[in-house]
Amino acid sequence: MESTDAFTLENVEKTYGEMKAISPLSLSIKKGEVTAIIGPSGAGKTTLLNMLSTIETPDNGTIKIAEKRTSEYRNPKELAKKVGIIRQQFDLVGSLPVIHNVLVGRFTDWGFWKSFWSFFFPQEKDIAIQALQRVGLADKMYDRTSKLSGGEQQRVALARLLVQRPEIILADEPVSSLDPARAEDVLNILIQIVKEEKQTLVTSLHSVELARNYFDRIIAVREGKIYFDQRAAEVSDADLTNLYQLTELNEHADKTPPLS
Numbered sequence: 109m110e111s112t113d114a115f116t117l118e119n120v121e122k123t124y125g126e127m128k129a130i131s132p133l134s135l136s137i138k139k140g141e142v143t144a145i146i147g148p149s150g151a152g153k154t155t156l157l158n159m160l161s162t163i164e165t166p167d168n169g170t171i172k173i174a175e176k177r178t179s180e181y182r183n184p185k186e187l188a189k190k191v192g193i194i195r196q197q198f199d200l201v202g203s204l205p206v207i208h209n210v211l212v213g214r215f216t217d218w219g220f221w222k223s224f225w226s227f228f229f230p231q232e233k234d235i236a237i238q239a240l241q242r243v244g245l246a247d248k249m250y251d252r253t254s255k256l257s258g259g260e261q262q263r264v265a266l267a268r269l270l271v272q273r274p275e276i277i278l279a280d281e282p283v284s285s286l287d288p289a290r291a292e293d294v295l296n297i298l299i300q301i302v303k304e305e306k307q308t309l310v311t312s313l314h315s316v317e318l319a320r321n322y323f324d325r326i327i328a329v330r331e332g333k334i335y336f337d338q339r340a341a342e343v344s345d346a347d348l349t350n351l352y353q354l355t356e357l358n359e360h361a362d363k364t365p366p367l368s
């Protein structure tokens with residue numbers, strides 16, 4: 109029977125020099141789940157996402173994407189079909205028109221020459237137009253990408269994911285550079301797409317309110333460990349206060365000279 113897990117992590121560890129960014133950590137994320145990873149600064153959220161996307165390799169333990177170990181994904185195209193990434197800095201080429209940036213999402217299906225030609229004569233334009241309509245930017249198709257606002261650029265990145273159609277989307281702080289209204293706008297579109305396409309979404313977020321309002325599951329990380337892992341509806345104010353406060357208390361305790 110086909111596995112229902114998008115990710116399975118077993119005793120995953122990551123250390124940078126002396127810093128244990130992720131302590132042995134095990135969890136699984138089901139296909140179709142919409143999960144937010146929250147936690148104080150330096151908790152290990154980005155490290156965790158980078159290991160899920162195979163940008164970083166764990167020092168110990170195993171990560172499986174849909175039952176296959178990350179180390180076994182040797183073909184970048186196969187990985188790109190499974191996992192699409194969206195980042196804070198959007199990874200768009202500012203000097204190119206919007207449509208070219210969207211069509212980059214098709215490169216995993218196209219060969220080199222088709223991708224190359226597309227920079228001069230956009231290929232499969234209809235697919236890009238549909239995606240841009242979906243994110244409300246069809247009228248900006250030929251605008252220079254750098255002229256768009258931050259929120260619009262993030263929507264271009266969403267349209268690129270729409271044409272890539274990965275099974276899993278990983279997003280590292282996708283809305284932190286946007287004002288609250290734009291952040292909600294982009295998250296609304298992202299979640300709507302993910303649910304319609306039956307994709308799996310794992311996002312790191314600084315805003316606990318957005319995590320509670322838009323996500324099904326919240327995994328809280330602190331000092332490289334899972335602090336809690338709950339349905340978003342069950343996360344209480346006290347859970348959140350403890351998550352952020354305890355770290356501050358620990359930091360404070362570290363700086364307090366011992367009583368003699």
Ligand SMILES: Nc1ncnc2c1ncn2[C@@H]1O[C@H](COP(=O)(O)OP(=O)(O)OP(=O)(O)O)[C@@H](O)[C@H]1O
Nearest residue numbers: 124127128129147148149150151152153154155156
């Ligand atoms: N490439 C690296 N080299 C050295 N240390 C690193 C590296 N990447 C992360 N770290 C350290 O690992 C710990 C976890 O970092 P990480 O970026 O995963 O945290 P985070 O929860 O994403 O933080 P933030 O919310 O501030 O982005 C931090 O102490 C960080 O300084």
